[in-house]
Amino acid sequence: MSDSHLQHELGQHLREELLAGRISRREFLRSATAFGLSAGAIAALLAGGGRAPALAQTPPVKRAGTIRVALVPPTAAVDPVTMYDAGAIAVVQQVAEYLIWAEKDLRLRPVLATRWEPDAQARTWTFTLRDGVTFSTGRPLGADDVIATFDRLTDPQTKSAARSNFKGILSKGNVEKLAANRVAFHLDRPFVDFPYLLSSTNYNAVVLPQPYAGDFEQHPVGTGPFALTAYTPKESASFKRNPGYWQKDLPYLEGVEFRFFAEIQPQVLALQAGAVDMMLATPFQGSQAVFTDPNITVLQTxxxxxxxxxxxxxxxxxxxxxxxxxxxxxxxxxxxxxxxxxxxxxxxxxxxxxxxxxxxxxxxxxxxxxxxxxxxxxxxxxxxxxxxxxxxxxxxxxxxxxxxxxxxxxxxxxxxxxxxxxxxxxxxxxxxxxxxxxxxxxxxxxxxxxxxxxxxxxxxxxxxxxxxxxxxxxxxxxxxxxxxxxxxxxxxxxxxxxxxxxxxxxxxxxxxxxAPRAVRKRVQGVEPNGSDFLDLTRASLA
The missing domain is CATH 3.10.105.10 (Dipeptide-binding Protein; Domain 3)
Incomplete structure (x- = not known):
């Protein structure tokens, strides 16, 4: 599907701003992805707008192994709708997915949505969903699931942790089904950056099936790369590869093991000893030792x-x-x-x-x-x-x-x-x-x-x-x-x-x-994240 006339005009405007030196290449990419321009359209617009940096060749990926992650434990029941702490968010992000993922440079990557576009006032946003995606229960992903997800998050009667992000922007009942795989978000007012509110940056916005009953710990469900197989509060969580994942060659890992630590110092010691492969978050205060450890790489953004x-x-x-x-x-x-x-x-x-x-x-x-x-x-x-x-x-x-x-x-x-x-x-x-x-x-x-x-x-x-x-x-x-x-x-x-x-x-x-993220030298395919969010879809162990 080609980009709309409005997207074409917005893209041309961004290119003119880039060539005139009024915006940077980073700002161009961030705005272009926010407006939902396709990868092909962005590449065409960049022709003559500055050369892209060369990409280093990466070594072959090993398709096996279980990565061990040190992080703080969830502070309450793990529920995507109400969660607010790093531990719960990390658990959910392995199992469930967003319409869009925000990369470390703030570009938007399509996940469950393949395209999105605003109207001329940026007050109505239309999203097209990815075909062939199923939840871990076997239920196909569709517009009804997206509508139910965002009605749940904007409902004044729920304890949704996302309501403050949507306040005055999106109200319950304002997501419309256009087709089995298309929805329209009708906003309370124009909002140019709206796609970010549906992305990983709004951590509660994982898409859940329409019948979701708030029982994630008992019935963890999602479209993500891993399935939660065991969860012991304050101690650990175990995940295995989702065999029905929509990205057929991913994930590379067989599994993921979360090990919960209430304090930073035990995480540092576990990483240095090789008992874990990475830390979810590595605040400088309390983690100074890993920054000079020759066996550890500290990623940063x-x-x-x-x-x-x-x-x-x-x-x-x-x-x-x-x-x-x-x-x-x-x-x-x-x-x-x-x-x-x-x-x-x-x-x-x-x-x-x-x-x-x-x-x-x-x-x-x-x-x-x-x-x-x-x-x-x-x-x-x-x-x-x-x-x-x-x-x-x-x-x-x-x-x-x-x-x-x-x-x-x-x-x-x-x-x-x-x-x-x-x-x-x-x-x-x-x-x-x-x-x-x-x-x-x-x-x-x-x-x-x-x-x-x-x-x-x-x-x-x-x-x-x-x-x-x-x-x-x-x-x-x-x-x-x-x-x-x-x-x-x-x-x-x-x-x-x-x-x-x-x-x-x-x-x-x-x-x-x-935002630093410390990993053992054998860890590949893991990115740092400004919000300490974790996407292990392309992670591997050398």
Missing amino acids: SSSKHRAVHMRVDTAPFTDKRVRQALALCLDRPGIVQGLFQGRADVGNDEMFAPIFPGSPTIPQRTQNYAVAKQLLREAGQADLKVTLTYEVYQEVPQYAVFLQQMMKPAGVTVTLDQMTQAAYYGSGSTQPWLQVPMGITDWASRTVPSQFILPAYTCSGVWNSAHWCNKEYDDLAEQYDATLDAQRRGSIARKLAVLQQDATPAIIGYWIR
């Missing part, structure tokens, strides 16, 4: 993972933006990146356009300036400021809190540290300190589009707006950004958003963490 230091704009002294700006000016950001990660992170600039996002705007970098910080504090009547910083015990966050305390002291700011367990910090119900304390550090997992941060955390109606910041102009610009297909206009809107947020400083974004 950029990500939008970060820590937001929010300051509640409705609570003194943070009601005055000069105070917020002053604290942000105390940070030695390159020093923090070096001290916490030995350079394995990118400097942040107090706005949500991470360097990994194609088309991220360039605005003046905020740097350490104690003279201006002191002046702002004097003007705000806060020359002897005292604040409490609340934070969780998680990876490098406690060390970051100490860095902030030390760096703010020369500006005359006394920071009292209030450390909490991760469970206590996030809490539940009416007790969720991370949304309530005047100043706190929150860890954010990587996303693939800026709106996945902006909408929940920085708009007036955002469900995770821990700074309680509300700016109507910012909200309007965010909506324009989501609806704009033209790359140049979109870039201009992005710059306005970045400038507005940096000036208001509802949160300090000091760094963007790169």
Whole structure:
């Protein structure tokens, strides 16, 4: 099936932007795949638009073996609809699949969908499903399964962990069956990046059969490369190759073994001893030993993972933006990146356009300036400021809190540290300190589009707006950004958003963490992932 007339026009526009130097090759590829252009169309458009890098030849693949993976255990029952932790997500991703997979460079790879295209307003998106795919129960994949999946995820009556991603974008009942293998998503408003919300970046969005009853642990079902054969909570999970997998020559492995560890250090020791072949995630703090081990390769990719230091704009002294700006000016950001990660992170600039996002705007970098910080504090009547910083015990966050305390002291700011367990910090119900304390550090997992941060955390109606910041102009610009297909206009809107947020400083974004993944030398075909997601379809053992 050929690309539509609209896709042809969008593709030509992207090519013109690329040739004019207004977008990068990476941004071209990311946008082209998001618009659903076919591989052939993309290749044709790139002719004359810059030579693709040569690909290194890979050694022959060994079709056997079981790979052993160290990771944290699921914290609750494994259910694709409600899961939110890395352990459960990794289990489900071996068994079930998405319409689309987001690669490490944010290109979109077709999986259960073979093509997708927007209407002229990017408000209706049509998806074509792959033929010949069956669930592990033998049920053929069809439009009814896709409709049921996304009705389930957008239903206000379920405990879907994906509802925040779809809020204001897709409502229950708005997926239409066009044919046995075609569906249309009718959105609440135009959203150019909508395919990303149906991809692996929205981890709950695996396609499940229409009759799914929420009993994944008892009846694990999916279209994926492996079948779950055994699961012991807190200990292990075992998978075997799915003989009916739709990619007939895959997977290469006979099986997968997950071994759960509550802490990072035992994972590191198991990897170094050869008791496991890889770690799902390898945070630098606590894993330093693997970075110099000659038997281990550390794969790495950029990500939008970060820590937001929010300051509640409705609570003194943070009601005055000069105070917020002053604290942000105390940070030695390159020093923090070096001290916490030995350079394995990118400097942040107090706005949500991470360097990994194609088309991220360039605005003046905020740097350490104690003279201006002191002046702002004097003007705000806060020359002897005292604040409490609340934070969780998680990876490098406690060390970051100490860095902030030390760096703010020369500006005359006394920071009292209030450390909490991760469970206590996030809490539940009416007790969720991370949304309530005047100043706190929150860890954010990587996303693939800026709106996945902006909408929940920085708009007036955002469900995770821990700074309680509300700016109507910012909200309007965010909506324009989501609806704009033209790359140049979109870039201009992005710059306005970045400038507005940096000036208001509802949160300090000091760094963007790169995502390492440590593997034994014999592991092949495994990629790092900004969100620590795991696709073992093409993994093998030498």
